[in-house]
Amino acid sequence: MSDSKNISIKDVAKHANVSTATVSHVINGTRFVSEDTKRKVHQAMNDLNYRINFVARSLRSRKSYVIAFLAPILASETSNYFFMSVAAGIQSVLKQNHYHLVLSDSHEEAEYEADEIRMLGSQMIDGLIMAPASRELDYEHLFGDYPVVYLDRVPNNSNRDCVVVDNKTVSKEAVQMLIGKGHKRIAYLSGPNTLTTTEERVAGYLEALSEAGIEAESDLISIGEVSLDSGYKLTESLMRHEPTAIFVTDNVMAMGVMFYMQEKKISVPEQIAVVAYDEFQWTRITSPPLTVIEQPAFELGVKAAEVMLERIDNAGSPRQEHRLTANLVVRQSS
Amino acid sequence: MSDSKNISIKDVAKHANVSTATVSHVINGTRFVSEDTKRKVHQAMNDLNYRINFVARSLRSRKSYVIAFLAPILASETSNYFFMSVAAGIQSVLKQNHYHLVLSDSHEEAEYEADEIRMLGSQMIDGLIMAPASRELDYEHLFGDYPVVYLDRVPNNSNRDCVVVDNKTVSKEAVQMLIGKGHKRIAYLSGPNTLTTTEERVAGYLEALSEAGIEAESDLISIGEVSLDSGYKLTESLMRHEPTAIFVTDNVMAMGVMFYMQEKKISVPEQIAVVAYDEFQWTRITSPPLTVIEQPAFELGVKAAEVMLERIDNAGSPRQEHRLTANLVVRQSS
């Protein structure tokens, strides 16, 4: 082990015969220091194995270089790989800018979510990127005075920056594709409509139907909890109304749908067509390969992080709202 | 918006007519305070919308309540869902103990990894849980003076705490199962053997063969980069030596294997049996459902976090080494 005592900038200063200010300035390059002194300081830092204390720096400079990402990301059961890709995107730009990422899981529940926000406290983070669990909550009073950017979903009446996916257009496109193949009884399955995404997706679905002169049937629209089980059970009820196609807007629920079909030996797409949400490598080797809507998850993260950094740089700049387009990938399941 | 000025413990103290010490103590419950004063302080905190400054707290108390997890976890392409489940496990116990989790991605590359460790600096984290990219590196000089626990993999000559999976036993079991079904030409495909996991897995494979009196053939053993592409290409070369079964010890590479089989219309398990690593929901709806080795990923995370917290609590306690057992799940692909 090395020296157990913690080495501070003071020790370095003493060892190099300079002031703490000088040491700080050579570390940060924040004012001119002669080559000679620089060398001495670096030498001293090496000799003593000095390491910056980020906490002290944060306290004084009021910047932590930490961004939090709060989403239903880690819960083991309802594993939503979508948000993991988003996290990867966020991380990639944060890293380039020497920021850290702390991950918080909302469990898709308002209570957990509020807890997490509280735990983040103030000063600990420079910004929060979040996918809110509900669009009906008032989050504002929970936040500290860091910037917040909403990702994937936006609460009502928010005037924060946000970056989301254009769910309506692509959903409409997916349903139109099904209609084009002759389907008239198209079921719709999704998570709770406390999410803005759900709202948009159902809107796209309905618009496609109505433009094709097909009357929407409430029996064919099923909205429930986001879980594999729930996906399975809701499929069961939907099937009683004999759809010829099913549009499921969540990849976790989609697994429930596929389990059901597999178990009941209902062949896809012969007996029923399936269109799901979210593209992952495995959707290509399911049986049959799934037709999916590919969301730009990584890019969503990248954009959100970029917006965040800009906002940090310039608190007063106008609100940004980005709407990325998703992509329909047609494979054998439809 | 609320007051833009930052409220400190001093403001609260003044507003409640007590000292900062008292405020601190009611916040932390660290010494007796009369009910009356408590009320006053809470009132003041509410009135002023006070929020703890965790950074200042960390600086003074020398504890950040932050644990970092460093693993090849977020890289978008080589997405390793295994480590995400691990992260979920870690998070679940950290959360209960009011710790935060910061995620760092090593990209499975030594350089990235070293960078990340340096970026964590000192004092910023109370501990580091990591899955080292190589067993041959000397990490010790990179670490600060926080505890480190190795997860899933262990560098040579480490005397740190660690929690890993018993890869050898379960790999042997899997290969024995294949042998039991009459297979004699069993291919082995895995990531680089700079990983301890690879070492153990190949050992299990070899031991099963040798105990069954089957001679190992180096042409049937393929070791390469962990990626989908690499999995695909290595399968291609392996197939030239006509294996009747293939044991692939990484889920990302396994996708490459399955793509290959699908593309070449090689039917599984009729023409070749496949056993893969890591159980996820989707392995059940692939075509055919995959036989896999199910690693206790979540539990791995839980254990690692528990060990971490114990170590923080008691720096002097004896080294812990945990070896969790994995589970062979036999399905149609074998």
Add this chain to the structure above:
DNA sequence: AGTCTGAACGTAAACGTTTACATGTCTTTA
């Protein structure tokens, strides 16, 4: 010779907590 300018660096006050130590006020006891 005095003043000025710029280069290079030093001094010390913050940042917002925690915490060792000190203080004051009651009650109890001899």
Add this chain to the structure above:
DNA sequence: TAAAGACATGTAAACGTTTACGTTCAGACT
């Protein structure tokens, strides 16, 4: 009634940086 304890709180020094000001000193200009 004075000393002793218990009870409840206050004082102020840290923690390790950053940074607004000050300082020193050498050379250039009047």
